[in-house]
Amino acid sequence: MSIISKSATQQREMLRTGELTSVELTTVYLEQIKSRESTVKAFVHLDEQQALDTAQRIDTRRAAGEPLGDLAGIPVAVKDNLCSQGIPTTCASKILSGFIPPYDATVVTKLKTADAVLIGRTNMDEFAMGSSTENSAIQVTNNPWNLQCIPGGSSGGSAACIAANFAPLALGSDTGGSIRQPAALCGIVGLKPSYGRVSRYGLVAFASSLDQIGPMTGNVEDAALLLQVLAGHDSHDSTSADVAVDVYVENVTQPLSDLTLGVVDEHYGNGLDTEIRSSVQEAIRVYESLGATIKHIEMPHASYGIATYYIIAPCEASSNLSRFDGAHYGHRADVSTVDQTSTSEDALTRMYRSSRAAGFGDEVKRRIMLGTYALSEGYYDAFYLKALKVRRLIRQDYDNAFKDVDLLIGPVTASSAFKQGEKTSDPMAMYMEDLFTVTANLAGVAGISIPCGLTDTGLPIGVQLQSAPFQEDKLLRAAYMFQNATDWHQRRPEF
Amino acid sequence: MALTRDDVEKVSLLARLQLTDDELNSMTEHLSQIIQYVHQLDEINTDDVAPLAHTLDITNVLADDVVEECLSRDAALQNAPQRDEECFRVPAVL
Numbered sequence A: 001m002s003i004i005s006k007s008a009t010q011q012r013e014m015l016r017t018g019e020l021t022s023v024e025l026t027t028v029y030l031e032q033i034k035s036r037e038s039t040v041k042a043f044v045h046l047d048e049q050q051a052l053d054t055a056q057r058i059d060t061r062r063a064a065g066e067p068l069g070d071l072a073g074i075p076v077a078v079k080d081n082l083c084s085q086g087i088p089t090t091c092a093s094k095i096l097s098g099f100i101p102p103y104d105a106t107v108v109t110k111l112k113t114a115d116a117v118l119i120g121r122t123n124m125d126e127f128a129m130g131s132s133t134e135n136s137a138i139q140v141t142n143n144p145w146n147l148q149c150i151p152g153g154s155s156g157g158s159a160a161c162i163a164a165n166f167a168p169l170a171l172g173s174d175t176g177g178s179i180r181q182p183a184a185l186c187g188i189v190g191l192k193p194s195y196g197r198v199s200r201y202g203l204v205a206f207a208s209s210l211d212q213i214g215p216m217t218g219n220v221e222d223a224a225l226l227l228q229v230l231a232g233h234d235s236h237d238s239t240s241a242d243v244a245v246d247v248y249v250e251n252v253t254q255p256l257s258d259l260t261l262g263v264v265d266e267h268y269g270n271g272l273d274t275e276i277r278s279s280v281q282e283a284i285r286v287y288e289s290l291g292a293t294i295k296h297i298e299m300p301h302a303s304y305g306i307a308t309y310y311i312i313a314p315c316e317a318s319s320n321l322s323r324f325d326g327a328h329y330g331h332r333a334d335v336s337t338v339d340q341t342s343t344s345e346d347a348l349t350r351m352y353r354s355s356r357a358a359g360f361g362d363e364v365k366r367r368i369m370l371g372t373y374a375l376s377e378g379y380y381d382a383f384y385l386k387a388l389k390v391r392r393l394i395r396q397d398y399d400n401a402f403k404d405v406d407l408l409i410g411p412v413t414a415s416s417a418f419k420q421g422e423k424t425s426d427p428m429a430m431y432m433e434d435l436f437t438v439t440a441n442l443a444g445v446a447g448i449s450i451p452c453g454l455t456d457t458g459l460p461i462g463v464q465l466q467s468a469p470f471q472e473d474k475l476l477r478a479a480y481m482f483q484n485a486t487d488w489h490q491r492r493p494e495f
Numbered sequence B: 001m002a003l004t005r006d007d008v009e010k011v012s013l014l015a016r017l018q019l020t021d022d023e024l025n026s027m028t029e030h031l032s033q034i035i036q037y038v039h040q041l042d043e044i045n046t047d048d049v050a051p052l053a054h055t056l057d058i059t060n061v062l063a064d065d066v067v068e069e070c071l072s073r074d075a076a077l078q079n080a081p082q083r084d085e086e087c088f089r090v091p092a093v094l
Helices: A008-017 A022-040 A048-063 A106-113 A156-163 A180-186 A220-230 A274-289 A302-323 A347-359 A362-375 A381-404 A427-434 A438-443 A472-485 B005-014 B021-043 B073-077
Strands: A043-046 A075-079 A117-122 A169-174 A189-192 A212-217 A260-264 A293-297 A407-411 A446-454 A460-467
Touching: A008 A022, A008 A220, A022 A043, A022 A048, A022 A075, A022 A117, A043 A156, A048 A117, A075 A106, A075 A156, A106 A117, A106 A220, A117 A156, A156 A169, A156 A180, A156 A212, A169 A180, A169 A189, A169 A220, A180 A189, A180 A446, A180 A460, A189 A220, A189 A472, A212 A220, A220 A446, A220 A472, A260 A274, A260 A381, A274 A293, A274 A407, A274 A446, A274 A460, A274 A472, A293 A381, A302 A362, A302 A381, A302 A427, A302 A438, A302 B021, A362 A381, A362 B005, A362 B021, A381 A438, A381 B021, A407 A472, A427 B021, A446 A472, A460 A472, B005 B021
Parallel strands: A075 A117, A075 A169, A260 A293, A260 A407
Antiparallel strands: A043 A117, A169 A212, A189 A212, A189 A446, A407 A460, A446 A460
16 A cells, blocks of 8 residues: 555654655655646645755654654645745735745744645635635646546645645645635545634734634544644734643544534525535434434524625735735836826825736735725625624524534535636635535634545535534544544545 | 726725726626625624624733844845835835
């Protein structure tokens, strides 16, 4: 059995016993990348020599008996919105082309302290805005399961990377589903931690009250391994939670007895693909056979999730992205050549407007405009404030649900991976991709997508579990129970 | 409640975005669609509901006011499109 089909958890053990060196492991992944990356295009930046150098240093330290971090010698891919000191960080946007961060994101620091081998940076929708990775200003990433299909988004590069066996571990970020949806569409595991569980310091902000960084892996125990490294309070992030981190890795294989799962009836309306519906229902039956009790739960405001999210997220984005103005970093337009449509505008305003016009893609502009409008005088109450009130009602729905059940179970997406170009001309159609995922971000709860089937055309299907805040331990253990009783997580595309 | 092209142009100034004619047209259409969609929130009575801006129960997280090492001037200016010895250079404001 090739080393690539082993979990990072197993690889870690083999590295520890000396059965495998990090250089050997890293080389195998680099070879896989060399042979397949041109058809997938998951990476925007590869660090081959640096990766091998890191691997060599770790092997040397290990041979000398030095203590090593928890991910020592294991390759990890990082989404391109996580600042890495000295390495181009673009968020897949032209406005940040050439930008070199002077600091590491906390999660990058944690990976380095854990002695991970940072193998490369993955493609994404520009500034994490999108559900297909088609909004990348750099390149399109193809779904390894069907190269004409999208891998999901915005963490499509990281998802494709795991599905194509380019690395055993990857980081993504999730604001409205950007870890869970591509995980589902690529047949891998993706976890969005509770808001505040993982530090956002160094994550280029999209929506500050919704963003979370999380693991994307080939199986549940590896998600536990990676989350263990990432989680924890950070004084650099004033929104990070000062809540103790559970021992995910030690606990993940322990099943939960008397598990109650909540099924939300509103999820099973007409919009849901029949194949997804039956795979998810089969997953629920698997849980019942493992001793879980199923309860039907009402979440009366779930259907308002998209409307709520597509006010709040663009509003926060319009504020967060105002820093990209050509002044301090990134693309600056040459003001002298700018067409002066209005002589009342000063040169600085013209610089801002034309730099941003040239640097941002269509979807980013759309969301900035939407957010600016919804926050503007006369509209703030009707849109932003209203959305924040509905947000509280959505949170209350979750709080009430978790009085009755341990976890929620349901679909991740309404359909499997669609063809490239299918939804690009209809923004609302693309937004509906987030139907089942946005409410977790709005409420700040945790969610995981795990593979639970394949469509007739061989495309992956995921099932989502959600937990109350800071219950990732329970989430991972429940996910592992399913994985242990099925083999969907072992499937990889042949290409 | 549709947006007019004029509304969109005004918002584009607030957003410091220069939009082409084509962009103004498609932006007007798309934003109108989205605004119409999100208006469904009006169906919900939120009279006695407080807004939830943030899902963690923390406020005013402060750090001690201690002088520490921070970015060097050069590191801070490293990505500047235009700079001199000390500062970022931008078109004159005044």
